[in-house]
Amino acid sequence: MPKNILHDFKTREERSIRRIPLPGGRRGAAPAEEDILYEREEIEVEETGAPRSGSRLLLWGAAAVFIILLLVTLSSSFTGARIRVMPKVQEVFVRTEFTATREEAGRLGFQALPINETAQLVIPADTQEKVSERATGTIVIYNVFSDKPQRLIRNTRFETPAGLIYRIGTSVIVPGRVVRDGKSVPGSVEAVVSADSPGAEYNVSLSDFTIPGFKTDPPRFAGFYARTKTPIEGGKLGVMKTPSEGAVKTARASLQESLRQRVEKEKQALVPSGYVLFQGASATREELLSTESQGENKAAVRQRIVGAAYIFKKSDIAKAIAEALIPAYDKLPVEIANLDSLVFKMTGPTASSLSELKTLRFTLTGNARIVWHFEAEKLREALAGKPRNDLSATLVAFPMIAKADLVLKPFWSKKFPKNPKHIVIETIFSEGTAPVTKPN
Numbered sequence: 034m035p036k037n038i039l040h041d042f043k044t045r046e047e048r049s050i051r052r053i054p055l056p057g058g059r060r061g062a063a064p065a066e067e068d069i070l071y072e073r074e075e076i077e078v079e080e081t082g083a084p085r086s087g088s089r090l091l092l093w094g095a096a097a098v099f100i101i102l103l104l105v106t107l108s109s110s111f112t113g114a115r116i117r118v119m120p121k122v123q124e125v126f127v128r129t130e131f132t133a134t135r136e137e138a139g140r141l142g143f144q145a146l147p148i149n150e151t152a153q154l155v156i157p158a159d160t161q162e163k164v165s166e167r168a169t170g171t172i173v174i175y176n177v178f179s180d181k182p183q184r185l186i187r188n189t190r191f192e193t194p195a196g197l198i199y200r201i202g203t204s205v206i207v208p209g210r211v212v213r214d215g216k217s218v219p220g221s222v223e224a225v226v227s228a229d230s231p232g233a234e235y236n237v238s239l240s241d242f243t244i245p246g247f248k249t250d251p252p253r254f255a256g257f258y259a260r261t262k263t264p265i266e267g268g269k270l271g272v273m274k275t276p277s278e279g280a281v282k283t284a285r286a287s288l289q290e291s292l293r294q295r296v297e298k299e300k301q302a303l304v305p306s307g308y309v310l311f312q313g314a315s316a317t318r319e320e321l322l323s324t325e326s327q328g329e330n331k332a333a334v335r336q337r338i339v340g341a342a343y344i345f346k347k348s349d350i351a352k353a354i355a356e357a358l359i360p361a362y363d364k365l366p367v368e369i370a371n372l373d374s375l376v377f378k379m380t381g382p383t384a385s386s387l388s389e390l391k392t393l394r395f396t397l398t399g400n401a402r403i404v405w406h407f408e409a410e411k412l413r414e415a416l417a418g419k420p421r422n423d424l425s426a427t428l429v430a431f432p433m434i435a436k437a438d439l440v441l442k443p444f445w446s447k448k449f450p451k452n453p454k455h456i457v458i459e460t461i462f463s464e465g466t467a468p469v470t471k472p473n
Contacts, residue, residue, distance in 0.1 A: 113442050114416070115439075115456075116439050117438040117461055118437045119434070119436040119462065120433055121432075121435045122402065122435070123403045125354070125358045126399075126400055127401050128397075128398050129354070129397060130394060130396045131394070132392065133392070133394075135390070135391050141345070141349050141352075142345075144308075144344050144345075145342070145343055146304075146310075148296055148317055148341055149338075149339050150295055151322070152336055153288070153336070155333050156334060157276060157332075158326070159277065159330065160275050160276065161272060161273070161274055161275075163271070164269045164270065166269040167228040168235035168266055169267055169320075170261060170263045171225050171226075171261075171263045173221050173224075173261075173262050174207050174221065174224055174258075174259045175207070175259065175260075176207040178252065178253050178255075179210065179256070180211065182206050182208050182209050184206050187201065187202065190246060191226055191242035191243070191259055193237065193241070194240070197229075197235055198229035200226060202226075206222065207257070208221070222389060223262060228268055231268060233268050235268040240260070240265075242260070242261075243259075244258075266325075273326065274326075274332075276324065281324065285336060288336040292319075305344075308344045308345060309373070313378060314379065314395070315341065315342040316379065318338070343379075348366065348367075351367045351403065352366075354369065359403070363432065365433050367403050369401050369402065369404070371400070371402050374400070376399055377395055377397060378395060379394070380394045380396060405433035405434075406433060412427075412458060413453035415427050415431075416449045416456060417451055418450075419448065
């Protein structure tokens with residue numbers, strides 16, 4: 034028979050187990066087979082590739098490059114400048130009268146916000162009485178006849194195309210015509226008129242008017258005319274049911290308070306940005322409109338408030354105060370940080386048409402904090418890309434700034450960022466106050 038050949042295979046990485054006979058004294062009496070001692074052989078691993086020192090250098094190099102890139106990224110992410118700016122500030126006590134105009138350029142000006150609100154309250158009409166009331170309303174009188182003003186005395190008559198006559202209750206002066214943008218604009222003034230006689234036939238909503246007293250002077254008669262601004266109403270004559278006097282008085286008191294609250298709320302909402310409406314900077318007139326029947330046994334008590342609220346540009350007020358109270362004022366832009374705290378009191382003049390007032394005299398009283406204004410964007414642009422040591426020289430062009438402190442990031446940076454948006458401006462008004470960041 035052919036012999037069985039056993040082939041043993043072993044690589045240098047494999048482990049082998051050898052069978053080693055034990056000494057006889059350690060054998061048992063009747064062992065089933067020989068005890069076997071297992072011996073672990075050393076394993077030899079053959080390394081291939083670059084030497085170990087080269088691998089370490091490669092790893093250290095990669096780590097160094099990573100750290101450098103990380104530092105560059107972080108430094109670029111946190112690059113910037115923060116400047117705490119203290120503008121020039123001066124405290125003054127104001128107790129001064131000012132004059133403002135509506136049209137003259139270069140002077141303290143004001144604008145008029147018209148006020149015209151009407152309210153009514155329906156109450157029981159339980160009293161019969163004979164009534165005789167004249168219709169009333171507001172008209173606008175125009176002058177296209179001359180560039181000179183025309184005075185109309187009290188009780189001057191105005192006539193509708195239907196022949197109804199109304200009269201003004203006070204004297205008025207109609208301004209002369211003016212030229213604006215190459216066009217002739219008539220002078221105008223408002224006036225309250227009353228019907229010449231009582232009765233409902235004088236109640237009109239819209240109408241034109243002539244002045245009968247000028248008929249002997251045809252050019253003047255043609256050059257002066259009027260139109261209704263509000264309906265002319267309230268004319269009554271006859272016996273009818275009306276509310277009691279006490280009920281009307283109570284209703285009017287309620288309407289008066291309601292109208293005042295409404296006007297106060299609405300006029301503040303109309304003030305544009307950059308303007309101020311001082312408390313008390315308004316002139317109003319209350320008109321007691323006649324009651325109107327609202328069907329059987331009911332009547333509407335009506336009331337109107339007309340006038341104007343006068344607003345001022347904040348920068349104009351600040352400049353006027355600085356010019357009046359700081360002898361060495363440098364004409365630079367300023368603002369009043371606590372403008373709303375000043376007490377306003379109108380001293381004149383008054384006009385029959387409060388919304389057409391041309392000149393306004395008033396006093397302001399209180400402590401004013403004048404702050405010189407600087408443009409943060411111009412300061413950013415002036416500093417962008419410059420060496421940090423140029424801060425003082427750059428601030429020479431900004432005399433409205435009293436002091437500035439600088440923080441650059443990263444701390445080793447020697448220049449301002451080239452991008453002005455990376456320069457943050459914070460405004461402080463005194464040491465220790467919270468900064469106000471100027472928007473980018």
